[in-house]
Amino acid sequence: MIIGFTVKDEKNEKIRAEKQVIKTVPPKKSLVKVRFLNCGCEYTYYNDKFDLEVGDIVFVDGKLEGKRGRVTEISYGFKVKLSDFKRVIAKADTDIKGEFASSSMYFLSFDKNSLPFEKVISWFIPPVKDEDEFVDSVDDKSFLLDDLGGMGASVDVFERGKDYAYDGAVKYLSLDGTSGKAIVEGSKAYTVEFEYKNGEISKLVCDCYCVGACKHEVATLLILRCFLKDIEENFKQEFEKSGYFSAVNKDEFLQLVLNGNYKRRFSIL
Numbered sequence: 001m002i003i004g005f006t007v008k009d010e011k012n013e014k015i016r017a018e019k020q021v022i023k024t025v026p027p028k029k030s031l032v033k034v035r036f037l038n039c040g041c042e043y044t045y046y047n048d049k050f051d052l053e054v055g056d057i058v059f060v061d062g063k064l065e066g067k068r069g070r071v072t073e074i075s076y077g078f079k080v081k082l083s084d085f086k087r088v089i090a091k092a093d094t095d096i097k098g099e100f101a102s103s104s105m106y107f108l109s110f111d112k113n114s115l116p117f118e119k120v121i122s123w124f125i126p127p128v129k130d131e132d133e134f135v136d137s138v139d140d141k142s143f144l145l146d147d148l149g150g151m152g153a154s155v156d157v158f159e160r161g162k163d164y165a166y167d168g169a170v171k172y173l174s175l176d177g178t179s180g181k182a183i184v185e186g187s188k189a190y191t192v193e194f195e196y197k198n199g200e201i202s203k204l205v206c207d208c209y210c211v212g213a214c215k216h217e218v219a220t221l222l223i224l225r226c227f228l229k230d231i232e233e234n235f236k237q238e239f240e241k242s243g244y245f246s247a248v249n250k251d252e253f254l255q256l257v258l259n260g261n262y263k264r265r266f267s268i269l
């Protein structure tokens with residue numbers, strides 16, 4: 001097996017996050033300084049859409065569209081020419097609540113409300129624009145999770161997928177009944193979807209530009225295999241109870257959720 005799991009969950013490896021009081025105040029116009037996580041560069045943006053705090057993860061328009069940034073400074077007193085500024089267009093929802101078990105490089109949850117895909121995807125990708133058009137189609141191919149040769153990936157793609165799995169490129173994975181979703185980040189983040197039933201994978205699809213099986217799909221299924229093994233050995237009861245699990249990369253979680261929100265209260269159980 002490619003990825004070894006650490007010993008079973010210990011009490012002190014659980015994290016409980018408590019939700020911040022929901023704010024009802026409308027957003028105040030502000031100028032915010034944003035530091036981009038990929039390059040470390042910092043620029044100022046205009047914001048009238050979100051109630052931002054220092055530490056929040058945001059997306060902007062303009063040249064750095066699609067790149068994640070962290071708010072480092074906020075100013076409410078200003079007079080500027082609006083056309084000189086690009087804007088904050090989205091804010092990552094890092095309001096996370098729940099108990100998490102530790103599984104290798106992931107935090108694991110069996111509660112549907114703790115780490116929903118809809119929330120975690122906002123950490124990686126800004127919302128789609130109205131003018132963007134999407135099409136999708138799934139084939140009727142299916143294969144055993146234990147025999148990934150059936151997915152038809154070339155040796156090269158398979159090896160790259162394996163590296164992705166090793167390197168923690170699978171940032172998120174959830175399985176809700178038979179329906180699976182993952183977020184895999186290479187040069188940018190892609191989403192992988194699949195069905196998993198009786199050891200078999202079907203309806204596997206990734207939103208990257210590759211034709212045929214891609215490295216994001218390979219990485220996702222390798223990680224899924226590891227999770228199912230770890231769950232079988234260490235969290236069988238929890239998984240049987242909810243029929244659901246989700247997992248998020250620990251580094252990502254700690255960087256975005258914990259470090260980003262100084263006011264939020266977390267406790268290690």
Ligand SMILES: [Zn+2]
Nearest residue numbers: 206208214216
């Ligand atoms: Zn892909």
